[in-house]
Amino acid sequence: MQRADARFNRDRVVAAAREAFASAGLEVPMREVARRAGVGVATLYRHFPTRTELVATVLAERVEDCGVQVRRALDDPDPWRALSGVVREFAERQIHDRALNEALLGPGEVSAAFQRERREHAQALNVLVGRARAAGVLRDGVDADDVRAGLLAIASLRRLPAATSARVIGRVADLVLAGIRA
């Protein structure tokens, strides 16, 4: 039987981790997450037996957010606005959340749900690119992998000093859009 305070503490841990990861990156120490949550490390480890699991939990939310966004774009009747909106909003998201970028870059650390979500995301993106291409708004030879590469490039930029990253991300997003447009 799950006790009420346990559930409450779990939520506090997740909230603290979300905030810490977003502002300081995925490498923030477990002690620090526990401190921010106002619990001991043991409590943290009781809910998430390993660091990887905590990261995966928080990342799953972020990745799902991206999925929701892409699926919403599927409803937009204007193919270019839909695709460029996805790119721009993705860039915006990177500026405000340091964790997301490492979710897409780090080698292993993937959960099952995470993988599935990523696949759905890729598929939706394929559809968007297909529509844009059919509408003739894409430069010849541009495919979904090019767009994915562009998104990856935007995500990677999150590493540089915070002061400059925001402006650079914006420029690169524009560059990518200019690069795929007819």
Added chain:
Amino acid sequence: MQRADARFNRDRVVAAAREAFASAGLEVPMREVARRAGVGVATLYRHFPTRTELVATVLAERVEDCGVQVRRALDDPDPWRALSGVVREFAERQIHDRALNEALLGPGEVSAAFQRERREHAQALNVLVGRARAAGVLRDGVDADDVRAGLLAIASLRRLPAATSARVIGRVADLVLAGIRA
């Protein structure tokens, strides 16, 4: 008086560090560099009192390489070929050297010579962009900062798993070039 074997060992350390940083990234442990060089850690520390100094020494070489490349491009009479060549060769360099990317991204760790070289590099790039713009081969509104942002994006990509990074870097380089071209 500097003994001959000391000088020899110093060279071995630099060579080992160069190779290690290129293949495994800047975060490779000092012990590992010493092991590769076939010396003890103390020998390493006698020549480079701190990790940062060793990194700076190796990075200075890399950054100078970039400078040489950009200055050579200044001799190319075709403005677009010169500029696109710089972008492409920069991308190529990233694929083969993991250290260079972190040189441009990491927050602090800069030496004096390093700073100067970077400024010269920036200036040469400004000239190349100026010429390309004068020749009318650039899309309206594109400036040197856009190109720099593109190079930064390419550099950042070096972080993802080696298997995919090469292909993605190539795609992004093409995307950037397409994005700045008229």
Added chain:
DNA sequence: CCCACAGCGGAACGCCTGCTCCGTTTCCGG
């Protein structure tokens, strides 16, 4: 040739990390 001393290697120190152990506190069903 020889021995002072520049130079060497690797054990050791201090710090930080992820993770575990265990005595104590808190919840909650009866």
Added chain:
DNA sequence: CCGGAAACGGAGCAGGCGTTCCGCTGTGGG
């Protein structure tokens, strides 16, 4: 209201890092 189980917190452990210390080695000027 009470007792036992669930949950807690923080000290502690193992391992990895950068850096230092110190007794030994081998180079090279006299």
